[in-house]
Amino acid sequence: MRILLIEDDDRTSVYLRRGLGEAGHVVDAIKDGRTGLDMALEGIYDVIVVDRCLPGMDGLEVVRELRRQGESVPVLMLSALASTEQRVEGLQAGCDAYLGKPYAFVEVLARLESLLRSRVNAPANRPGQLQVGELQLDCAQHLATRQGRRIPLGQRETLILEKLMRHHGQVVTRLMLLESAWGYDFDPNDNVIDKHIHRLRRKLDEGFDASLIMTIPGAGYRLEAPEAMCAEAEPASNLRKESDEP
Known part of the structure; x- marks a missing residue:
């Protein structure tokens, strides 16, 4: 908790x-x-x-x-x-x-x-349940679900993923993740967030082609639904096709 x-x-x-x-x-x-x-x-x-x-x-x-x-x-x-x-x-x-x-x-x-x-035990639309695209998170049970695959998470992983999901599509800084998962007065090791993100990414992406958590160099991390990533890529593809036409 x-x-x-x-x-x-x-x-x-x-x-x-x-x-x-x-x-x-x-x-x-x-x-x-x-x-x-x-x-x-x-x-x-x-x-x-x-x-x-x-x-x-x-x-x-x-x-x-x-x-x-x-x-x-x-x-x-x-x-x-x-x-x-x-x-x-x-x-x-x-x-x-x-x-x-x-x-x-x-x-x-x-x-x-x-x-x-x-x-x-509250109704399914309780605040502790989040969904971004194909990814669902039950915060209270520390359980993520991706395309029906159940992914048990640790407490810190749940708190980190919750923060990323609540701000999906936006950059979430390492400081924001530290405050969410460890508290405001935690004195972290330099790479504690990177280690937890690595484990979380490995759990969420196992068996899938697309990664949900993007690293934004020098800024932090961003969670994107695969559908959103495809939607972003499509206009660029269309532009390339149009430019190839005589």
């Missing part, structure tokens, strides 16, 4: 980031509600964990605004304000789950995994 954590308490933030990271998840941590809302609206997160009391914009307002703008990403709210009335208020604001402090980390993890399962 790629998780957005909106929590202003440093100790709590470090505790959750460490635990979620050790569980194999990618976590971006933000301290204030306004910035957290802006990042949540990017549509790249599988789940959002938000504290109720935040500077800039409190957690309830963050969730209300997310729902007002049509963002359906699951939200887990954490708060020391945990009376029955306060829990109901959080759920009515649009939270999918509400957990009172203090809590055990294993419960946080179980709630997040439950929310992810709910998203997996």
